[in-house]
Amino acid sequence: MFKKVLIANRGEIAIRIHRACREMGIQTVAIHSEADENALHVKMANESVCIGPAQADKSYLNIPRIMAAAELTDAEAIHPGYGFLSENAKFASIVEELGFTFIGPEARHIEIMGDKVQALDYVRELGIPTIPGSDGEVKNPEHAVEIGKKIGFPVIVKAAAGGGGRGMKVAHSESALRTAFTVASTEAKAAFGDGRVFIEKFLQNPRHIEIQVLCDKHGNVATLGERDCSLQRRHQKVIEESPSPAITQKQRDELCEVVRNACAKMNYLGAGTFEFLYEDGHFYFIEMNTRVQVEHPITEMVTGVDIVREQIRVAAGEKLNISKMAPKLRGHSIECRITAENSETFLPSPGHVTDYHPPSGPGVRVDSCLYTDYHVSPYYDPMIAKVITHGATRDEAIAKMQRALEETVIEGIDTTVPLHRKLIATNAFKTGEYTIHTLEKFLEEGRL
Ligand code: ADP
Helix, strand or coil: CEEEEEEEECCHHHHHHHHHHHHCCCEEEEEHHHHHHHCCCHHHHEEEEEECCCCCHHHCCCCHHHHHHHHHHCCCECCCCCCCCCCCCCHHHHHHHCEEEEEEEEECHHHHCCCHHHHHHHHHHHCCCCCCCCCEEEEEEHHHHHHHHHCCCCCCEEECCCCCCCCCCECCHHHHHHHHHHHHHHHHHHHCCCCCCCEEECCCCCCEEEEEEEEEECEEEEEEEEEEEEECCCCEEEEEECCCCCCCCCHHHHHHHHHHHHHHHHHCEEEEEEEEEEECCCCEEEEEEECCCCCCHCCCCCHCCCHCCCHHHHHEEEEEEECCCCCCCCCEEEEEEEECEEECCCCCCCCCEEEECCCCCCCEEEEEECCCCCCECCCCCEEEEEEEEEECCCHHHHHHHHHHHHCCCCCCCCCCHHHHHHHHCCHHHHHHCCCCCHHHHHHHCCCC
């Protein structure tokens, strides 16, 4: 096992990785920007290295500086967390070429899945169903219209290099599609340096359901059930739960089997997530994330598997520590992502946290980088805490979440705690009858 791991990230996920390392007796190295000098991930780590100014491209995305920090501190492996360099195939290759272990999949898998056009082709070959669409890149507005007519409107234009809910445009008519094509490809070029787009049928009432996998170098593949991440704003997840209130054990087993077979054929390594849209009894693959996900804790709560620990173990060549490759889900878990944004306007609210009191008690877990006097930086992702609950039943997990959110105190900045309190109390959430459009609809109607 590694003696020392460098954590190439910040915020709650850097802390989460540090915790797994410490429980395994591994020393940790934190990297940080000048803005994060007093961050909790830096205070907790055994060693830390300042790698540059606040702007992410000069620090958390600065590969030479990160590699220098790893050399200087004699780290053996690098955990990239999520975001930043976690899905950068070049980074994964450099880490390995310089003699360190990348805690994640092989660079070739990161590369394939990072290009959605390539990823869809690749998984279709593996027998995974995808949404009817262009089956590849769409070259020009005329080509887009031809496909729109074939599959029927509405359609969604997506960036091949898209991520984080960005680079998607919905079109309900031929003329709207011409515009959507041009806008989407121009925006994709500006945001991702790659203007390639493709088209899918826009599903009207789907749920977002994803399967967590863990694979080792010995050919073992574990599927850890699903997460339902349908409550979204601007295609970004806001609340997640596991198991999904919308699928049966039979559907779960079948989908997990499809995914397990695909992973085995791919020779995948480490943690990964296969994301699907689910509508009218059918699952359609949308993308694979080749890293740990923000919402991994709910899977940990219902399976008892420490996903980050397993990531580290399999990267070190050990066998998966999961007795059954598809463990039975135990109880129910919910996660609320708390961001430093105004609950009504969603305007960012960086600044000084004057008081922080996290919820606790039975069945409550909080993964957060906050402390009283912490300064929320405007430079990074606004997510500051994840409140996670676990109950024997879904109702119990909801009751615990209501209680946990009542207890949560974050003063000095605006947060989305009030939004979560209201959302959890809606009938749609209580009954589990919601789709990817529910939250946006509630916000439009002023119901939250
Ligand atoms: P990203 O990589 O930016 O997260 P995804 O492809 O994972 O993009 O999609 C994010 C979200 O966008 C999905 O969870 C869903 O809400 C919405 N979405 C994506 N494709 C479709 C589609 N074909 N129809 C309807 N909604 C979609």
